[in-house]
Amino acid sequence: MKVLTKNSDYAIRALLALAAKKGSYLSAKSIATEHDIPYQFLRRLLQEMIRHDLIVSKEGAQGGFMMKKDPDAITVTQLIEIFQGKVQVSECMFRKQICGNRARCVLRHEIMRIEQVVQSEFEKVTIGKLLRDLESAGLKP
Amino acid sequence: MKVLTKNSDYAIRALLALAAKKGSYLSAKSIATEHDIPYQFLRRLLQEMIRHDLIVSKEGAQGGFMMKKDPDAITVTQLIEIFQGKVQVSECMFRKQICGNRARCVLRHEIMRIEQVVQSEFEKVTIGKLLRDLESAGLKP
DNA sequence: AAAACTGATACTATATTAGTATCAATTAAA
DNA sequence: TTTAATTGATACTAATATAGTATCAGTTTT
Numbered sequence: 001m002k003v004l005t006k007n008s009d010y011a012i013r014a015l016l017a018l019a020a021k022k023g024s025y026l027s028a029k030s031i032a033t034e035h036d037i038p039y040q041f042l043r044r045l046l047q048e049m050i051r052h053d054l055i056v057s058k059e060g061a062q063g064g065f066m067m068k069k070d071p072d073a074i075t076v077t078q079l080i081e082i083f084q085g086k087v088q089v090s091e092c093m094f095r096k097q098i099c100g101n102r103a104r105c106v107l108r109h110e111i112m113r114i115e116q117v118v119q120s121e122f123e124k125v126t127i128g129k130l131l132r133d134l135e136s137a138g139l140k141p
Numbered sequence: 142m143k144v145l146t147k148n149s150d151y152a153i154r155a156l157l158a159l160a161a162k163k164g165s166y167l168s169a170k171s172i173a174t175e176h177d178i179p180y181q182f183l184r185r186l187l188q189e190m191i192r193h194d195l196i197v198s199k200e201g202a203q204g205g206f207m208m209k210k211d212p213d214a215i216t217v218t219q220l221i222e223i224f225q226g227k228v229q230v231s232e233c234m235f236r237k238q239i240c241g242n243r244a245r246c247v248l249r250h251e252i253m254r255i256e257q258v259v260q261s262e263f264e265k266v267t268i269g270k271l272l273r274d275l276e277s278a279g280l281k282p
Numbered sequence: 283a284a285a286a287c288t289g290a291t292a293c294t295a296t297a298t299t300a301g302t303a304t305c306a307a308t309t310a311a312a
Numbered sequence: 313t314t315t316a317a318t319t320g321a322t323a324c325t326a327a328t329a330t331a332g333t334a335t336c337a338g339t340t341t342t
Contacts, residue, residue: 001225003142003259006331009231027287041332047289060340061286084142114262118144121258147300168318182301188320201309202317 007083010037011045012076015127016134018055019071025064045083052082072128077119087122089115148224151178152186153217156268157275159196160212166205186224193223213269218260228263230256 004012013035018026028046032039046065049055056068080087089112145153154176159167169187173180187206190196197209221228230253 001144001221001228002231003229003256004231005329029287038332040334043288044291050289057288058340059288059338062341063287063339065288080142087142087144089144114266115144117262118259121255125255146298170318179301181303184319185322191320198319199309200307200319202315203310204308204318206319 004080005084006041007045008076008079010035010042011049011079011083012127012130013037014042014045015049015054015067015071015074015079016131018065018067019127019131022067022071025058025062025066027064030064048082052078070128071131072126074127075123076125077122080122087115087119089118145221146225147182148186149217149220151176151183152190152220152224153268153271154178155183155186156190156195156208156212156215156220157272159206159208160268160272163208163212166199166203166207168205171205189223193219211269212272213267215268216264217266218263221263228256228260230259 014031014037017031017035028043029039031037032042046055046057050057050065054067054069054074055065057063057065077087155172155178158172158176169184170180172178173183187196187198191198191206195208195210195215196206198204198206218228
């Protein structure tokens with residue numbers, strides 16, 4: 001079971017790069033080569049992040065992408081939701097015979113509790129936090 | 142992001158059925174029809190669970206499957222590991238440029254911490270617990 | 283005008299998940 | 313002792329998700 005797919009993985013890395021160069025434009029190409037992310041793949045991810053208002057772009061030569069949203073306000077949960085869909089333990093694990101009536105389904109509570117825990121753990125991790133962790137270790141993203 | 146696939150979902154439901162009828166054999170067919178699980182699919186899951194010593198089988202007419210391991214000793218984590226592989230947040234999210242040296246990678250700690258939380262949450266949920274929850278709600282699995 | 287870019291979108295490849303089919307061997311019961 | 317009900321083993325197909333590639337039009341700087 002893999003929690004983060006390449007989508008989210010690459011997106012996080014690209015955001016770290018942009019957050020580190022806050023205020024200036026980075027081209028998709030430079031991010032792709034520096035972080036070893038497939039170029040066209042990355043471009044799609046960047047565009048998706050524009051649609052979600054995390055970053056902005058500038059077209060043309062010397063153009064590129066720049067951070068828009070506060071890195072501390074971007075959580076891993078959000079990125080997972082964008083690129084892998086909302087975290088859900090099971091669509092409804094207890095259907096039909098077992099759970100004809102959802103309201104009565106005690107198991108749903110258990111499952112939903114775990115969903116909450118997983119989500120809240122990922123919510124603690126923001127791009128800003130990851131960046132500071134990296135910097136305090138003397139690594140640049 | 143879907144945490145439980147059909148594999149695990151069906152396996153859990155089958156185990157609940159077996160745990161409820163502890164001591165007697167239930168055929169794959171009866172479990173499949175009662176719980177609306179595709180018959181041949183279920184058979185493969187049951188065989189996999191035999192290999193992992195969770196249940197035993199008896200061949201021939203009136204044969205079937207029976208609980209072997211204590212339901213309280215079967216965690217959802219184990220089932221996820223059997224049917225979806227070990228829980229891992231990312232293979233190694235921070236490779237190459239960022240993390241040429243794994244030991245130095247502070248982010249790995251963050252990621253591994255979340256892995257631990259996710260796993261331990263699922264470890265709290267055993268088949269035994271789920272069964273009792275169901276029963277105390279007046280539902281039979 | 284050319285080069286360096288993004289926007290949009292279509293396409294292919296690979297892996298995972300889900301489900302089906304088949305045949306041999308075993309056991310209980312008619 | 314034959315038949316029906318079952319598991320064991322395994323091969324196969326279908327659907328979906330993930331990963332990656334390609335192309336062309338439009339924009340901006342040089």
